[in-house]
Amino acid sequence: MSAAARPAVVLLSGGLDSATTLAQARDDGYSCYALSFDYGQRHKFELQAAAAVADHLGAVEHRVATIDLRAFGGSALTGDIDVPKQNEGAAGETSQLERPASHSDIPVTYVPARNTIFLSFALGFAEVLDATDIFIGVNAVDYSGYPDCRPAFVGAFEKMANLATRIGVEHAANNQPAIRIHAPLIHMTKAEIIQRGLALGVNFGLTHSCYDPDPSGRPCNRCDSCTLRAAGFHQAGLDDPAMASV
Amino acid sequence: MSAAARPAVVLLSGGLDSATTLAQARDDGYSCYALSFDYGQRHKFELQAAAAVADHLGAVEHRVATIDLRAFGGSALTGDIDVPKQNEGAAGETSQLERPASHSDIPVTYVPARNTIFLSFALGFAEVLDATDIFIGVNAVDYSGYPDCRPAFVGAFEKMANLATRIGVEHAANNQPAIRIHAPLIHMTKAEIIQRGLALGVNFGLTHSCYDPDPSGRPCNRCDSCTLRAAGFHQAGLDDPAMASV
Numbered sequence: 299m300s301a302a303a304r305p306a307v308v309l310l311s312g313g314l315d316s317a318t319t320l321a322q323a324r325d326d327g328y329s330c331y332a333l334s335f336d337y338g339q340r341h342k343f344e345l346q347a348a349a350a351v352a353d354h355l356g357a358v359e360h361r362v363a364t365i366d367l368r369a370f371g372g373s374a375l376t377g378d379i380d381v382p383k384q385n386e387g388a389a390g391e392t393s394q395l396e397r398p399a400s401h402s403d404i405p406v407t408y409v410p411a412r413n414t415i416f417l418s419f420a421l422g423f424a425e426v427l428d429a430t431d432i433f434i435g436v437n438a439v440d441y442s443g444y445p446d447c448r449p450a451f452v453g454a455f456e457k458m459a460n461l462a463t464r465i466g467v468e469h470a471a472n473n474q475p476a477i478r479i480h481a482p483l484i485h486m487t488k489a490e491i492i493q494r495g496l497a498l499g500v501n502f503g504l505t506h507s508c509y510d511p512d513p514s515g516r517p518c519n520r521c522d523s524c525t526l527r528a529a530g531f532h533q534a535g536l537d538d539p540a541m542a543s544v
Numbered sequence: 545m546s547a548a549a550r551p552a553v554v555l556l557s558g559g560l561d562s563a564t565t566l567a568q569a570r571d572d573g574y575s576c577y578a579l580s581f582d583y584g585q586r587h588k589f590e591l592q593a594a595a596a597v598a599d600h601l602g603a604v605e606h607r608v609a610t611i612d613l614r615a616f617g618g619s620a621l622t623g624d625i626d627v628p629k630q631n632e633g634a635a636g637e638t639s640q641l642e643r644p645a646s647h648s649d650i651p652v653t654y655v656p657a658r659n660t661i662f663l664s665f666a667l668g669f670a671e672v673l674d675a676t677d678i679f680i681g682v683n684a685v686d687y688s689g690y691p692d693c694r695p696a697f698v699g700a701f702e703k704m705a706n707l708a709t710r711i712g713v714e715h716a717a718n719n720q721p722a723i724r725i726h727a728p729l730i731h732m733t734k735a736e737i738i739q740r741g742l743a744l745g746v747n748f749g750l751t752h753s754c755y756d757p758d759p760s761g762r763p764c765n766r767c768d769s770c771t772l773r774a775a776g777f778h779q780a781g782l783d784d785p786a787m788a789s790v
Contacts, residue, residue, distance in 0.1 A: 361616075366609040370665075370672045411668035414708045418664040419616075422657035426616045445713045454704035461697045462660045 303329035306431035306480075307420045310334050310360070312347030314505045314527065315483055318495035319435035320355045322482045325498055331427060332357040333420055337409075338368035343515040347506035354504055363419055367409060413446035417455050417479065425465050430477045432459075437483040437491065452481045488530025496536075503539035549575035552677035552726075553666045556580050556606070558593030560751045560773065561729055564741035565681035566601045568728045571744055577673060578603040579666055583655075584614035589761040593752035600750055609665055613655060659692035663701050663725065671711050676723045678705075683729040683737065698727045734776025742782075749785035 306328035310316045323330050332352040334345055345362060352360035413436065420432045436447040445451065456479040460466035466477050483491050495502060507527045508517035517524050517540070531538040552574035556562045569576050578598040580591055591608060598606035659682065666678045682693040691697060702725040706712035712723050729737050741748060753773045754763035763770050763786070777784040 363612040365611050367668065370607075370609075370669045409668075410671035411664055411709060414667060414704070415661070415664040418657055418661040421660060422613065422655075423616045425656035445710055446708045448707070451704070451707045454700070454707045458660070458697070458700035458704045461694070461700045462692045463657060464691055467691045 303327055304431065305329045305331060305358075305424075305427045305429040306433055307331050307333055307424045307427065307429055308357070308433040309416055309420055309435065310348045310352060310357075311435070312344035312349075312351060312505060313435075313507045313523070314495060314500075314502055314530075315435035315437060315491055316348075317351045317355065317435075317500050317502070317505045318491050318498065319433050319482060320351065320357065321495060321498035321500045323431075323433045323480070324355060328431060328433075330355070330357045330433075331423065331429070332360040333416075333423055334360065334362045335416060335419070336362055336364045337412075338366070343508075343511055344506045346515075347504060350504045351500075354501055355499075361423070365415065365419070367412070367415070370410065411446070413444075413451070414455065417459075421459050421463060421477070424477070425463050428465065430465060430469065430475045431480060432477070433480045433482070435483050436481050437486055437488075439485065439487050447484075449481070449484055452479050452484065455479055487533070488526055489533035492530050492534045492536065501539070505540060507540075549573055550677065551575050551577060551604075551670075551673045551675040552679055553577050553579055553670045553673065553675055554603070554679040555662055555666055555681065556594045556598060556603075557681070558590035558595075558597060558751060559681075559753045559769070560741060560746075560748055560776075561681035561683060561737055562594075563597045563601065563681075563746050563748070563751045564737050564744065565679050565728060566597065566603065567741060567744035567746045569677075569679045569726070570601060574677060574679075576601070576603045576679075577669065577675070578606040579662075579669055580606065580608045581662060581665070582608055582610045583658075584612070589754075589757055590752045592761075593750060596750045597746075600747055601745075607669070611661065611665070613658070613661070616656065657692070659690075659697070660701065663705075667705050667709060667723070670723070671709050674711065676711060676715065676721045677726060678723070679726045679728070681729050682727050683732055683734075685731065685733050693730075695727070695730055698725050698730065701725055733779070734772055735779035738776050738780045738782065747785070751786060753786075 306323050308320045308323050308330045310320055310332040311334065320330055320332060332348070334348040336345060349360055413434065417432065417434060424430065424432055436452065438448050456477065459477045459479065460470065463477065469476055486494065507523045509521040509523045510518045519528070527538065552569050554566045554569050554576045556566055556578040557580065566576055566578060580594040582591060595606055659680065663678065663680060670676065670678055682698065684694050702723065705723045705725065706716065709723065715722055732740065738748070753769045755767040755769045756764045765774065773784065
């Protein structure tokens with residue numbers, strides 16, 4: 299890592315998408331400040347995975363900000379609703395039915411405004427670091443139907459960020475670089491993300507994807523996130539190294 | 545409060561601007577859910593003031609979300625830098641000098657991305673409540689020079705919010721009301737805000753504005769926020785009821 303590298307904030311969940319994003323940011327020449335959140339999620343193992351991934355991929359720093367998303371509830375990931383599973387009977391379906399019919403296209407694992415909140419914190423951290431670059435591992439292909447994973451959202455957040463901050467306003471006045479929200483995976487399939495990550499040297503054995511692991515951290519292999527991960531490795535013609543250690 | 549009133553989330557700091565905003569939202573016919581933040585601010589007395597104001601103005605609920613802004617530092621309000629005071633000698637000037645020269649127009653009491661973070665949480669809360677209306681008491685006149693108090697910022701946040709959320713996306717698809725960020729004070733002077741608040745029945749004796757009160761909660765009367773408040777009451781030709789109890 300060169301001392302002259304420009305700083306970037308990289309949102310890091312401990313899953314394979316954000317690990318690949320961190321590797322991409324490093325490969326693009328940034329000095330990476332990884333940021334994770336303890337937000338009352340069921341899957342706290344992801345924070346241990348995030349620390350391991352940050353270390354493995356040479357992040358300059360890894361910060362974990364504690365935030366109070368549980369105060370509002372409204373998501374299966376923060377414990378108010380059951381995480382739906384593949385091949386599950388009435389129990390899983392009942393949890394879906396807790397949402398009004400018009401909401402049925404967006405899964406109960408959606409956390410209200412989560413990426414907006416995460417990017418807002420990343421923006422504050424970037425401003426303190428005098429950084430204009432923020433990386434987030436969203437993708438709009440195998441993305442579970444979350445509205446805050448789409449290119450239109452990322453673009454709108456970037457515009458807002460440049461109006462919201464001292465660094466955005468002053469850089470615009472001085473013809474310096476604007477704040478950029480990088481979403482390098484946004485148009486990739488899960489299989490392409492896995493291939494990109496491997497090409498960049500990511501050890502996916504350190505990553506953690508399950509929304510609802512057992513107390514020892516073992517993935518359920520049935521939630522949306524486990525299902526997408528397994529399909530991605532299958533499609534890439536690869537074995538998931540995280541499964542070898544289970 | 546009628547049972548049929550539409551819900552709104554109102555950001556409430558305990559200061560006079562947000563108290564007036566809450567009164568305005570109630571007067572506009574909303575059923576108000578007040579939201580405050582414990583963000584490691586020096587001026588925690590504002591949280592007690594916020595609770596008193598929420599009660600006084602008939603908020604349906606008052607939630608305090610704990611968030612970790614101190615993790616990043618970078619502001620006088622979160623304790624990293626001295627709060628600058630009027631009529632102060634070298635000490636106050638030194639604290640300003642900690643910022644590069646290009647930053648000198650924006651005061652050290654600016655908290656990086658604060659309103660973006662606050663509005664993001666309000667957005668999550670609104671989504672859980674199935675509310676499309678969020679009120680924030682920013683104003684661009686007597687506003688201390690913060691970039692995230694300007695109309696352009698509020699408009700950009702509103703656009704982003706409608707792309708970020710389930711409620712925004714589904715309402716757009718069904719021709720239902722979009723998410724609106726209401727900033728009813730944005731073009732008012734401090735004196736006008738005080739007059740509006742009084743007309744709406746706000747007891748400003750319950751509000752708290754000082755950035756750096758003493759341990760008993762007594763305002764310093766010298767920080768930007770105290771100075772703006774005093775000038776506002778003076779300009780409105782009124783006495784500040786909060787000063788009577790000091």
